[in-house]
Amino acid sequence: MHSIYARINNVSATLSTTIMVLLTAIALSSFIFTGGPTGSVEVTSVKVFSGEARRYPHRRQEYAFVNFNITADLTPLFNWNTKQLFVYLEAEYTNAKGVRNEVVFWDRIVRRKEDAVIAVSGKNKYPFREVSAKFKNSTPANYTLKYNLMPFVGMLTYGEAARVTEPIDFPLARERVE
């Protein structure tokens, strides 16, 4: 009854149950924090240039270059269960072949509350290409600033921080920079 085995058994059982309950409670607690971020995003210019495809040197491929301004306050997303935020700028459009595309061309990882106020005016970080190689006859693109909240324990949550009010057309491709 009071053997060392029984004691170890009891202690470890209590310990594991407590930890599990605690972790569940922490995971559930993140549903209480519902404050959303505020911000605005504007795309200042979109240019399309024709270039060489990356892995196929003799194939032509169009690249879009997007300049944008972001101001966003993501501090409401930081609570005690927030490990980091993954903030990304996404373009959404349908190309001439009817393929619906979602492309991320800029992202940032925010790890501290002090860095959660974002003011960026920049250009795309990743190459913005079209699967069919040409942006011609694509629908105008919607640009959205989204975030992914990654907790210490619990579910990943996704959301939208800001959006460009009107879809923006892709211009015709240019061969060289003037």
Add this chain to the structure above:
Amino acid sequence: MFSEELKTFRRLGFRHVLLQILNFASVLASGLMIYKGLGLITNTESPIVVVLSGSMEPAFYRGDILFLVNPQNKRYEVGDITVYKIPGQDIPIVHRVLETHDVVKVVNGVRQAKPLPENQLLLTKGDNNYLDDRKHIVGKVRGYNDFPQLKYALLGGLGLLALVQRE
């Protein structure tokens, strides 16, 4: 040294030892059943994975535990963190989706109304792998546990208990 243990062993008898083995086997079997049952519900081959590489740092470090789901007939979205296996390689890769391209099938010259999730092309960040086929995807990360010690504690504790328990 082990004379005491051997004596108790002899006292308990052969049947008791058999029972102990049976207990141990049932613990293992129920664990496997829970794991496979979870896999059936979440539609993935492995609902719980351990991160093996540092490619998603600082989000996921090696040894972190991820809980996966793979909803049927639902497209993957940009920002989703996917776990996929490339044929011929054993180690599953954890990467985030950067681009999705929903290819619409054309049957007899008629473009289908809705893109099917099976025809989705994904680009994930890391090594710039194009995935032509959703087949390779095991699931997307839904839950996350930044507590690798827990795993060892639980496994070690359970193993110890299974061995130690006499009742």
